[in-house]
Amino acid sequence: MKNNKPTILVVNDDGIDAPGIKVLMDTMKDLGKVVVVAPDGPQSGTGHAITIAKPLRLDRVHIYPDIEMYKCSGTPVDCVKLAVNQVFKGKKPDLCVSGINHGLNHSINILYSGTMSAAMEGAIEGIPSIGFSYDDFTYDADFSKCVPFIRAIANQVLEHGLPAATLLNVNFPKTGAARGIKICRQANAKYAEEFDERLDPHQRNYYWLTGVFQSGDKGEDTDVWALDNDYVSVVPVQFDLTAHHAIPILNSWQFDVKA
Amino acid sequence: MKNNKPTILVVNDDGIDAPGIKVLMDTMKDLGKVVVVAPDGPQSGTGHAITIAKPLRLDRVHIYPDIEMYKCSGTPVDCVKLAVNQVFKGKKPDLCVSGINHGLNHSINILYSGTMSAAMEGAIEGIPSIGFSYDDFTYDADFSKCVPFIRAIANQVLEHGLPAATLLNVNFPKTGAARGIKICRQANAKYAEEFDERLDPHQRNYYWLTGVFQSGDKGEDTDVWALDNDYVSVVPVQFDLTAHHAIPILNSWQFDVKA
Numbered sequence: 367m368k369n370n371k372p373t374i375l376v377v378n379d380d381g382i383d384a385p386g387i388k389v390l391m392d393t394m395k396d397l398g399k400v401v402v403v404a405p406d407g408p409q410s411g412t413g414h415a416i417t418i419a420k421p422l423r424l425d426r427v428h429i430y431p432d433i434e435m436y437k438c439s440g441t442p443v444d445c446v447k448l449a450v451n452q453v454f455k456g457k458k459p460d461l462c463v464s465g466i467n468h469g470l471n472h473s474i475n476i477l478y479s480g481t482m483s484a485a486m487e488g489a490i491e492g493i494p495s496i497g498f499s500y501d502d503f504t505y506d507a508d509f510s511k512c513v514p515f516i517r518a519i520a521n522q523v524l525e526h527g528l529p530a531a532t533l534l535n536v537n538f539p540k541t542g543a544a545r546g547i548k549i550c551r552q553a554n555a556k557y558a559e560e561f562d563e564r565l566d567p568h569q570r571n572y573y574w575l576t577g578v579f580q581s582g583d584k585g586e587d588t589d590v591w592a593l594d595n596d597y598v599s600v601v602p603v604q605f606d607l608t609a610h611h612a613i614p615i616l617n618s619w620q621f622d623v624k625a
Numbered sequence: 626m627k628n629n630k631p632t633i634l635v636v637n638d639d640g641i642d643a644p645g646i647k648v649l650m651d652t653m654k655d656l657g658k659v660v661v662v663a664p665d666g667p668q669s670g671t672g673h674a675i676t677i678a679k680p681l682r683l684d685r686v687h688i689y690p691d692i693e694m695y696k697c698s699g700t701p702v703d704c705v706k707l708a709v710n711q712v713f714k715g716k717k718p719d720l721c722v723s724g725i726n727h728g729l730n731h732s733i734n735i736l737y738s739g740t741m742s743a744a745m746e747g748a749i750e751g752i753p754s755i756g757f758s759y760d761d762f763t764y765d766a767d768f769s770k771c772v773p774f775i776r777a778i779a780n781q782v783l784e785h786g787l788p789a790a791t792l793l794n795v796n797f798p799k800t801g802a803a804r805g806i807k808i809c810r811q812a813n814a815k816y817a818e819e820f821d822e823r824l825d826p827h828q829r830n831y832y833w834l835t836g837v838f839q840s841g842d843k844g845e846d847t848d849v850w851a852l853d854n855d856y857v858s859v860v861p862v863q864f865d866l867t868a869h870h871a872i873p874i875l876n877s878w879q880f881d882v883k884a
Contacts, residue, residue: 413673413702414736421823421831443672443737447818448832474749476866477673478702483736490733490815518880526878531813532868534875546882549875551867554790556749559706564680572680573707602871607735608810609791612861616793616808619785621777623805 372398372460372524375449375488379409379442379467379480383429386466389509390498391433393516394463397524401459402435403449405442405480410469414483415441424448442484450491461524462488465498466509466516472499472537472589472599473553473581482535486605489533494523496533501540501593512538515547515598528602535601539593548597553588555581631657631719631783634708634747638668638701638726638739642688645725648768649757650692652775653722656783660718661694662708664701664739669728673742674700683707701743709750720783721747724757725768725775731758731796731848731858732812732840741794745864748792753782755792760799760852771797774806774857787861794860798852807856812847814840 374394378387382404394400403424423439436453438445442464450458467481476482481497488495496519500512519536528534535552557577564572581590589599633653637646641663653659662683682698695712697704701723709717726740735741740756747754755778759771778795787793794811816836823831840849848858 408678411675411677413671413675413742415672415674415700416670416737416834418670418834419667421833422820423829423831441674444834447834448820451818451820452822452832474864477742477745477749477864478675483672486736490736514882514884515880518882522878522880529868529871529874532871547880549872551869551872552865554865559710561681561707561710563711570682572682573711574680575675575677575703575706600875602868602875603866604868604871605733605736605866606811606813607862607864607866609788609861609863610810612788612791612863613808613810615788616859616861619781621774621781621806623773623777625773 374398374400375459375462376400376402377442377445377462377464377484378404379412379484381405381407382435382437384468385505385507386468386509389513390463390466393513396517397520398460400433401453402433403438403445403453405445406437406439409441409480411478412441412480413478414443414486417441417444422448424452442480443487446484446487446491458491458493461520462493462495463498463520466512467499468507469503470499470501470537470593471497471535472593473555476535476552476603485533486603489531490605494528496520496523496536498536500538519600531606532602532604535603537589537593537599539596541596545596548592548599550589550592550599550601551587552601553581553590554583555590633657633659634718634721635659635661636701636704636721636723636743637663638671638743640664640666640668641694641696643727644764644766645727645768648772649722649725652772655776656779657719659692660712661692662697662704662712664704665696665698668701668739670737671700671739672737673702673745676700676703681707683711701739702746705743705746705750717750717752720779721752721754722757722779725771726758727766728762729758729760729796729852730756730794731852732814735794735811735862744792745862748790749864753787755779755782755795757795759797778859790865791861791863794862796848796852796858798855800855804855805857807851807858809848809851809858809860810846811860812840812849813842814849
């Protein structure tokens with residue numbers, strides 16, 4: 367095992383200099399050979415965006431001298447694509463980990479999350495992939511209590527692999543999750559958005575996206591329930607979005623196509 | 626019915642002045658009261674990105690004088706959120722249609738597509754939502770053969786609604802789809818990415834994302850098969866990404882959490 371250490375790609379959406387990714391790369395150093403490819407600045411909320419209308423930069427940097435690190439001008443998904451193609455040159459890493467995000471990515475928020483989209487891109491590339499997020503969006507968040515859980519989860523993924531075409535979405539409660547790990551489903555819950563409307567100095571309107579998280583999903587098998595009850599939530603996620611149960615319903619419809 | 630026309634939100638990712646959205650709004654005018662909220666420029670490949678680090682603009686415009694139109698400085702998903710909150714003021718439209726995209730959004734490409742992410746955001750808001758995409762990415766694409774199918778599909782959705790928490794991904798083959806409509810699953814297929822590496826005038830590397838579409842999925846029930854065989858593909862899509870089948874597997878793992 368010592369002679370055949372796994373290679374681990376580390377990515378995030380808060381940017382290469384965020385404290386959360388430092389904790390993740392330090393944790394992964396104990397498990398394998400770490401390569402970091404991360405955005406050169408904050409990319410929160412970029413979801414599964416890719417950069418196609420302009421070129422990308424990818425530059426070797428030496429922020430932490432003992433780790434091979436690259437910063438990228440694009441999105442978290444661009445980082446994974448560039449890592450696989452330009453850094454690993456097609457020889458895929460054994461694991462892709464994303465985060466630790468400063469802030470939760472539970473329930474429907476996985477769709478908006480650059481952290482989770484990077485992990486999903488890893489899974490699309492066939493790499494066992496995990497996204498990690500912590501319920502503290504501040505710069506000075508204390509991620510130390512997440513570390514034993516990250517190590518345990520990553521070790522299990524390295525040992526077993528993941529079911530085909532799936533990845534893991536791991537969220538940590540603010541307490542540091544003393545009560546253990548819960549395997550969950552994604553809660554049917556979302557932010558109730560509001561826009562804060564303001565006037566600029568030229569008397570033109572502008573809007574800030576804001577909102578309050580609301581969950582009407584009272585199930586005790588959800589990520590929201592787990593986090594509310596001081597568990598680490600682990601949701602297996604898939605990227606086949608087909609609503610298979612809806613196919614027979616649509617097949618019963620009569621489409622009246624008139625030229 | 627004449628006195629109670631449905632309200633229809635039209636959005637896209639190619640920008641408010643793209644020919645594809647003009648065809649879609651003209652088609653929807655026959656079915657209901659149309660309101661357009663679309664990006665002020667191209668937003669292809671933005672996926673489910675939202676704008677949180679800067680404010681948004683939303684301005685009434687009069688490109689086509691008989692239609693209520695707003696242009697937005699944000700992403701396609703921002704457009705839907707602003708439409709629901711600021712334009713419809715919480716009184717949700719009866720239908721949300723996105724497109725017609727200049728270019729296909731089949732298989733895994735739904736994840737990267739601003740067109741489909743806008744439709745998905747409509748569905749998350751509880752609005753019956755459909756994304757339309759055509760196999761011609763040129764500005765001068767001839768969308769006319771798509772129109773009868775769009776009308777037939779939108780009419781069925783207005784009549785039946787859609788199963789809870791689902792939306793439709795509709796793609797048109799280049800021929801104009803003379804052979805009819807196929808209800809499909811998303812093909813397990815993706816682009817094999819490559820990066821075109823170049824040197825700028827200052828001798829620094831930069832990269833253009835490029836790639837070739839590859840499908841190893843030979844199923845005849847997929848969107849890729851339908852399009853290859855001159856059918857209109859209709860995939861029901863869901864935004865619950867939980868891989869439910871993986872939950873018992875993960876529950877069998879032993880997590881060794883050591884502080």
